[in-house]
Amino acid sequence: MNDDRKEELLTRWMDDALSAEELRELEPVLAENPDLNEERVDYRKLRDELKAAIPAEVEPPYPDFFNAHLERLVREASGDEQVREGAIRGFSRIWLWWMAPAATAVVVGAFLLGMQSAQPPDSPGLADASSSEIYSPFATVETKIIRDAELDATLIVVEGLDDLDDQDLVIGGGSIEGEHGFFVNTGEIY
Amino acid sequence: MNLFRQIASNLVKGPVSDDAAGGGAGDGSDTVSDATLVSRCQEGDYAAFDALVTKHRGRVYAMIQNMVRNEADSWDLAQEVFVKVWKALPRFEARARFSTWMYRITHNVVYDWMRKRKMETVGELDDNLLDQESIAAGALATPSRMARPDEALSQGELRTKIEAALEKLSPEHREAILLREVQGFEYKEIADVMDCSIGTVMSRLFYARKKLQSLLTKTHE
Numbered sequence: 336m337n338d339d340r341k342e343e344l345l346t347r348w349m350d351d352a353l354s355a356e357e358l359r360e361l362e363p364v365l366a367e368n369p370d371l372n373e374e375r376v377d378y379r380k381l382r383d384e385l386k387a388a389i390p391a392e393v394e395p396p397y398p399d400f401f402n403a404h405l406e407r408l409v410r411e412a413s414g415d416e417q418v419r420e421g422a423i424r425g426f427s428r429i430w431l432w433w434m435a436p437a438a439t440a441v442v443v444g445a446f447l448l449g450m451q452s453a454q455p456p457d458s459p460g461l462a463d464a465s466s467s468e469i470y471s472p473f474a475t476v477e478t479k480i481i482r483d484a485e486l487d488a489t490l491i492v493v494e495g496l497d498d499l500d501d502q503d504l505v506i507g508g509g510s511i512e513g514e515h516g517f518f519v520n521t522g523e524i525y
Numbered sequence: 526m527n528l529f530r531q532i533a534s535n536l537v538k539g540p541v542s543d544d545a546a547g548g549g550a551g552d553g554s555d556t557v558s559d560a561t562l563v564s565r566c567q568e569g570d571y572a573a574f575d576a577l578v579t580k581h582r583g584r585v586y587a588m589i590q591n592m593v594r595n596e597a598d599s600w601d602l603a604q605e606v607f608v609k610v611w612k613a614l615p616r617f618e619a620r621a622r623f624s625t626w627m628y629r630i631t632h633n634v635v636y637d638w639m640r641k642r643k644m645e646t647v648g649e650l651d652d653n654l655l656d657q658e659s660i661a662a663g664a665l666a667t668p669s670r671m672a673r674p675d676e677a678l679s680q681g682e683l684r685t686k687i688e689a690a691l692e693k694l695s696p697e698h699r700e701a702i703l704l705r706e707v708q709g710f711e712y713k714e715i716a717d718v719m720d721c722s723i724g725t726v727m728s729r730l731f732y733a734r735k736k737l738q739s740l741l742t743k744t745h746e
Contacts, residue, residue: 339724342731349734378734381741382706388684389691389707392583393590395600402578405604406571409611 559623566614578607585631591703592635606631628718690740698733
């Protein structure tokens, strides 16, 4: 019996998958190597341990998001054959980066909520028109932040400060002094 | 996170028959339901595809993770697999089982990734080392019989040792073991997934098992 045949028969013997005829064919090999029987018992134990240790199924992290993101990729790929690996590969980093700001936002949010509760009830102090937030440590100062997506601009309104020169707030251009405070174009450096 | 969950929950999911639930990739009981979903996918029904993804993502992800050993890359690669599945579905013919075909795509994606990352040789056990242990067809798989994994070994420790041993196998041997012992594939299915002959599958399983036993025995010595 050549080695290839031995390997095949022994592999299937380990799995109890030999026919009676094949078993007879293998018997001389087993007779020459009596330890093979013990080896088979050992491997079966190992196989059980392997099955117990390595799950056949593991849900990916954020399984709902997995499907949602996949749908976006599929729709992109369906519409544009060029959209493929780049988007997928790039996403891994986006995914990781996305988690960091999300965690930060939770911490900042908790902090702001805590600070807001310390302010007088009639002092808003927090943003009302955007996902961004601005906090004033002074109860006499009111702040607002308004995001205009069309203009790609963010309006920050600070009321209750002494008069300031534009240059106090703005390093780059794009600021206009408004009626109630400072208009800052976040598309520019400031 | 809530936003993403909300987006996900807003996905339009078409009616999925009861027989689509449950069943694993290595389990023949899901063939009909997969066939139904595939047929609907081929008509452009994304809800059916979403159901297929939900049903198979765990096995695809687990398989990839056991091959590449990196969570973020596994996530990306699993996405890539399903994008390729969607794109190739119109050409899928029901000659093979859907899950086998999907694992074939998974295999290709993982090996493409490995080639790109030049990881094929990293962590691979030098076959010459095994030759020194006189492992041949019909010979003892383990150099020594005295060191069986300790029954008292905790599950966590055992898992770590098994994962470490798997990692030392060549990708082909690791994949053969995972498909056979973990995913429960038949020899022919493994051959289809790995694009090789059944004889090659037998050989890979034979040597992979011996290597695995040898590595774990050494660990316990």
